[in-house]
Amino acid sequence: MIRILLAEDQSMVRQGLKMMIETAADLRVTGQAVNGKEALECCEKNVYDIVILDIRMPEMNGLEAARIIHSRWPNCKILILTTFNDEKYALEALRSGANGYMLKDAEPADLIRAIRSCLDGGLVLQDNVAAKVMPNLINQNEVKKLDPSITARELTIIELIGAGLSNKEIATQLNLSIGTVKNHITIVLDKLRLRDRTQIAIYAIRHHIV
Structure with a gap:
């Protein structure tokens, strides 16, 4: 329940x-x-x-x-x-x-x-x-260069989060386990010093990843 x-x-x-x-x-x-x-x-x-x-x-x-x-x-x-x-x-x-x-x-x-x-x-x-x-987020003057430490796989996950996909949907699309997706998200949060998935989604939009 x-x-x-x-x-x-x-x-x-x-x-x-x-x-x-x-x-x-x-x-x-x-x-x-x-x-x-x-x-x-x-x-x-x-x-x-x-x-x-x-x-x-x-x-x-x-x-x-x-x-x-x-x-x-x-x-x-x-x-x-x-x-x-x-x-x-x-x-x-x-x-x-x-x-x-x-x-x-x-x-x-x-x-x-x-x-x-x-x-x-x-x-x-x-x-x-x-x-x-979305236009409000995209047009903000906070757009910066992508963090160079972000790997290709992490960038893909950022893109999918920005597109609104859930962990389960990301796991299915990338043929990964949900646990692996969660691990990638934890690493991304740490690298970008973000608080949660919502901030990752906003990051994706501001950086024109989606």
């Missing part, structure tokens, strides 16, 4: 999302919160595989909660689910450690796929959000 914490301040929306998510037999909303502060309290008391956060919530918003959750519980995946199709919010979410950014008007099947992709190590951006975010 996949344990999900759902943080959404509107009760009707939260219950609707819970019903939508739990149409998948292995997904269970085992915790609910009305703001980021309550989400942190839930994480302190229970273990979750993924936290789904709205952005605008009272007391503590979803972006601030995402930063703290990512720092304290790095193995817990984070999906931002919001009404705001805004590249600034999406970029801040990714920098805060979110594994995905989806809009609340997404189809139920797309939301469930997004949850599974985040859990599998993928980077999830809804298409109309990605259309705004």
Whole structure:
């Protein structure tokens, strides 16, 4: 069973999302919160595989909660689910450690796929959000030369992460074990001094690898 914490301040929306998510037999909303502060309290008391956060919530918003959750519980995946199709919010979410950014008007099947992709190590951006975010990343003045210590295999993995593939999908495409892919990713993180797969994806985009 996949344990999900759902943080959404509107009760009707939260219950609707819970019903939508739990149409998948292995997904269970085992915790609910009305703001980021309550989400942190839930994480302190229970273990979750993924936290789904709205952005605008009272007391503590979803972006601030995402930063703290990512720092304290790095193995817990984070999906931002919001009404705001805004590249600034999406970029801040990714920098805060979110594994995905989806809009609340997404189809139920797309939301469930997004949850599974985040859990599998993928980077999830809804298409109309990605259309705004990608040019912003590419046009930033932070593009630098590729680190010369990166091997051809590592470069390929960076490219596939930037394209949004999960560890399982990368392993299948390169005919490697998932463990080997994870080892390569650990080495890349160390070489590039990055924090997580999301930062690798952003690195890939900024350096025109994808």
